[in-house]
Amino acid sequence: MRLLAVSLLLLVQFAATDAHGVDCDASARAVTQDLRDAADVANQAGAFRSAFEAGREALLTCPQAEPLWYAVVRTAELGFGTFPVSLGGADAADPVDAARHAADRNPKSARIVTVLARLTGTVAAAREAVALDPSYAPARTALAAALVHAGQPDQALALLAAGPDIEAAPGTRTMRAQALLAAGRAGDAVNEARRDLNANWPNAPEPFLIMSVRRDAEETLGLALLADRRAGEAVPHLRAAAGLGSQTAATALKDIKR
Amino acid sequence: MANFDKLGKQSKRGWDTKTGIQAIPVGQTAEISLFGGGPAPDYKVLEVSAEKPAICTIHERPLHPPVTNWRGFIITALQKGDTKIRAILPGTTNEWATMQVHVTGASGVRLVFFPGERLASGTTLGTIYVIGGKGEHFSAAGGAPVGYKDRGGHTAEPTPPGHYTLGPKYHVVTSSWPMSSIPFGASLRINAAGEVEFQGDSSGWQLATGRNGVVTKAQMAFKQRDGVKPDLATVIAQVRNIFIDPATGNLRFTTWEKNDFGRWGWNLRRNGQPTAYFVHTTPDDERNTALARAVFLANSHGCVHLKPAERDQMIASGYLKAGVDFEVRPYDETGPP
Numbered sequence: 001m002r003l004l005a006v007s008l009l010l011l012v013q014f015a016a017t018d019a020h021g022v023d024c025d026a027s028a029r030a031v032t033q034d035l036r037d038a039a040d041v042a043n044q045a046g047a048f049r050s051a052f053e054a055g056r057e058a059l060l061t062c063p064q065a066e067p068l069w070y071a072v073v074r075t076a077e078l079g080f081g082t083f084p085v086s087l088g089g090a091d092a093a094d095p096v097d098a099a100r101h102a103a104d105r106n107p108k109s110a111r112i113v114t115v116l117a118r119l120t121g122t123v124a125a126a127r128e129a130v131a132l133d134p135s136y137a138p139a140r141t142a143l144a145a146a147l148v149h150a151g152q153p154d155q156a157l158a159l160l161a162a163g164p165d166i167e168a169a170p171g172t173r174t175m176r177a178q179a180l181l182a183a184g185r186a187g188d189a190v191n192e193a194r195r196d197l198n199a200n201w202p203n204a205p206e207p208f209l210i211m212s213v214r215r216d217a218e219e220t221l222g223l224a225l226l227a228d229r230r231a232g233e234a235v236p237h238l239r240a241a242a243g244l245g246s247q248t249a250a251t252a253l254k255d256i257k258r
Numbered sequence: 259m260a261n262f263d264k265l266g267k268q269s270k271r272g273w274d275t276k277t278g279i280q281a282i283p284v285g286q287t288a289e290i291s292l293f294g295g296g297p298a299p300d301y302k303v304l305e306v307s308a309e310k311p312a313i314c315t316i317h318e319r320p321l322h323p324p325v326t327n328w329r330g331f332i333i334t335a336l337q338k339g340d341t342k343i344r345a346i347l348p349g350t351t352n353e354w355a356t357m358q359v360h361v362t363g364a365s366g367v368r369l370v371f372f373p374g375e376r377l378a379s380g381t382t383l384g385t386i387y388v389i390g391g392k393g394e395h396f397s398a399a400g401g402a403p404v405g406y407k408d409r410g411g412h413t414a415e416p417t418p419p420g421h422y423t424l425g426p427k428y429h430v431v432t433s434s435w436p437m438s439s440i441p442f443g444a445s446l447r448i449n450a451a452g453e454v455e456f457q458g459d460s461s462g463w464q465l466a467t468g469r470n471g472v473v474t475k476a477q478m479a480f481k482q483r484d485g486v487k488p489d490l491a492t493v494i495a496q497v498r499n500i501f502i503d504p505a506t507g508n509l510r511f512t513t514w515e516k517n518d519f520g521r522w523g524w525n526l527r528r529n530g531q532p533t534a535y536f537v538h539t540t541p542d543d544e545r546n547t548a549l550a551r552a553v554f555l556a557n558s559h560g561c562v563h564l565k566p567a568e569r570d571q572m573i574a575s576g577y578l579k580a581g582v583d584f585e586v587r588p589y590d591e592t593g594p595p
Contacts, residue, residue: 029503030510037500040410040436040480042518043563045381045556046542053551079380082552198407200484211414214406243404245380 024062031055031071035207044209048080056087063088066109069102073115078209095119110136111206117142123150137165137172138206145175153182170201170208174217177224186227193221215244222249231256260294260304260345260355265321265328279358282314282335285365285389291321292329292355296347304355305348306331307594310341312393314359315385317372317591332591334370335361336393348595365390367582369424371562373400373417374589381557382589386564388577396568401560403589410435411483414559417535419588425525426580427573429459430536435518436497439476440466442517442541446501446509454501456514466501473497516541520566522573526584537562537578539569562586 031054038047055071062068072087076095084093088105092098099116106112110133117125117139126143133139144156156179166172177193180186196217201208222238225231235256241249262278264270268289272281282288296302306329308314314335321330333343338361345355373384382403388394400417408414412434429441441458446466449455453468465471469490474497481488503510520539525532538561543553547566555563564572572578 025505026503029505033499033510036496037437037516040477041516041541042412042435042438042559043540043542043556046540046554049554050542050545053546200409200486202481202484202486202488210408211402211406218406240404240406244402244406245377 022061024058024065024068027058027062028065028067031058032067035071035074038207039204044211045080048075048078048207048209051075052081056085059088064105066106066112069106070109070112070115073099073102073112074207077115077119078207078212108132110139114139114142117146121146121149123147135165136205137169140166141169141172141175144179148175148179148182151182153179157183165205168201168203168205170204170210171196171213171216173199174213174220177220181220181224181227186224189224190221190228190230193217193224197221211244215241215246218244219246219249223252226252226256260292262290262292262343262345262355262357264289265291265325265330268330277358278356279360280333281360281362282333283363283365284335284337284361285368286335288333288335288359289319290316290331290333290343290357291325292331292345293327294355295327296354302348304345305593305595306343306345308333308341308343308359310339310393311395311594313337313339313341313361314343315372315387315395316343316594317375317587318593319591333359334387334389335359336387336389337391338362338364367391367577368585369577369582370585370587371398371400371417372587372591373398373562374403374587374592375594376592379554381555383555386562388575391575391577394575394577396572397555397565399555399557399563400586400589402557408559409484410480412559414557416589417558417560417562417586419586420528422526422528422533422535422584422586423530424537424578424580424582424584425527425532427522427524427578429521430517430519430523430538431458432519433472433476433479436473436476436480437500437516437541438518439472440514440517442515442519442521442544444514446512446514448502448509454498454509467498468494471497473500515544519561520544520569522569524578524580526562526586535560535562537564537584539564539566 034051038044041047051071052075055068058068076098087098090101096119099119102112103116110129114129117129123146126146129139130143140159144159147156160176173192173195177189180189218237219241222234225234238249238253280288295304308316314333316331316333319330319332340360343357344353346353368389369386371386375384384398386396386398402414403416405415431441433439440456444456444458446456454466455463456466457463466473474494477493477497478488523536523538526535544566546553553565
């Protein structure tokens with residue numbers, strides 16, 4: 001019995017360390033905590049950029065650790081990676097490339113496959129993410145976004161039906177507004193988009209950047225108001241979105257001036 | 259074809275139309291306009307800058323109302339000397355229009371911050387110029403160019419333009435951001451009850467974690483301001499994880515370097531009163547500097563972010579200290595390239 005216990009202990013230790021004796025579990029816990037801390041810090045951009053760097057460095061010695069891959073690809077998706085970059089022995093030219101490597105190494109990770117699905121925007125990739133974990137709300141919202149892009153807003157709206165897990169995911173109402181807009185229901189889209197301008201997501205299922213959620217909400221609200229023939233009301237929202245970096249909003253504003 | 263000249267009600271004080279020389283006392287500004295652009299058929303927008311940026315700086319300021327084929331600029335005199343202002347075709351050294359600036363006199367040290375100079379990778383970046391020094395300038399990022407509602411009851415907003423005075427240098431502590439409820443550089447330890455304590459500049463050891471810990475209390479309030487009713491036990495566990503690795507029971511670090519205001523902060527005081535705005539660094543930039551990694555400034559909630567290495571340089575030069583005038587210019591004054 002004692003021999004079995006010692007053997008199990010050794011096995012656990014072997015699994016948690018790499019060939020260089022590095023404690024990969026400890027690295028993963030540290031980077032995961034960095035990502036969690038980003039929810040409460042003032043400078044989220046800095047926190048995400050640091051998490052990307054910490055994850056990238058830890059992948060050098062722990063190339064199999066799923067939490068490290070997730071930290072790297074999620075922060076890269078949010079715009080805080082530096083590319084091209086070597087990740088766990090693989091060269092990544094951009095965030096999509098990084099997510100492909102991450103998904104190759106971690107094919108059962110719903111959260112990594114979800115990031116890949118959002119970055120590629122394809123329905124097939126999003127369906128794969130949902131199949132891995134149907135209860136993971138970001139996978140379902142990724143599929144909804146892909147369906148809107150593919151011209152199937154009604155299917156997207158069905159996926160985005162209100163529920164506690166869907167509502168906990170940042171930006172879901174904006175996505176619902178985009179689906180409504182694509183379905184030709186501009187008035188409903190306006191009402192839905194407005195809600196994300198002030199909403200909070202204290203139990204978000206994944207790290208998120210509040211600035212980009214607000215920017216997307218402003219952009220979608222502006223476009224919905226334009227579609228609802230309320231250009232005067234649309235302009236301040238499009239200006240706000242453009243000021244936060246939306247090229248779509250900037251283009252829409254130029255079109256209004258013409 | 260292009261040329262500099264005064265337009266409409268722009269002051270002609272110090273301007274010699276015949277020679278194209280603008281005289282400006284140190285620390286003062288002068289408006290100027292540029293007519294025209296690059297050659298046909300695309301009439302590219304010309305890049306306007308000072309040949310000697312230590313003498314003066316020039317920013318584009320939109321004309322109100324706009325005038326066809328004219329662009330407005332404001333020149334800020336930094337130190338005594340002469341320089342040429344050039345309007346060049348982008349990507350070339352071809353001068354399409356020039357003028358001279360003659361800066362006279364002297365001034366005590368003042369800092370002028372242009373927060374809206376340029377957009378780089380989604381961040382609106384600016385520069386702090388030293389007036390009455392050696393013409394130095396330092397990178398900085400002000401508040402978000404457009405306001406939005408943030409977490410914990412905070413809003414991000416542009417740094418308000420106006421005249422401020424720097425308060426004294428200190429470790430900023432505020433319970434409005436959980437990570438900032440402990441001063442930067444404070445020592446950490448685990449007490450006999452297994453809770454984390456910290457020791458700041460002047461006080462004794464204080465609780466950070468647990469029911470009565472300052473970070474726990476700040477985190478509870480942060481979430482309550484978001485309109486949620488946080489579960490105390492959950493928050494206690496979350497806060498504990500910030501400090502202690504649950505797998506080992508050990509402190510993750512023994513010095514607190516996660517304060518949102520970085521190592522040092524200077525309040526921007528207005529009319530003798532403190533404001534909500536500070537000049538400071540960020541903990542990630544402090545860490546990246548210590549690790550010799552690249553530093554990327556980010557827009558703030560209204561404060562002025564500095565790079566840690568440049569902060570140290572400004573302290574050493576006597577530019578960041580109590581009583582120094584600090585002017586924030588409007589975001590629509592952009593450039594130079």
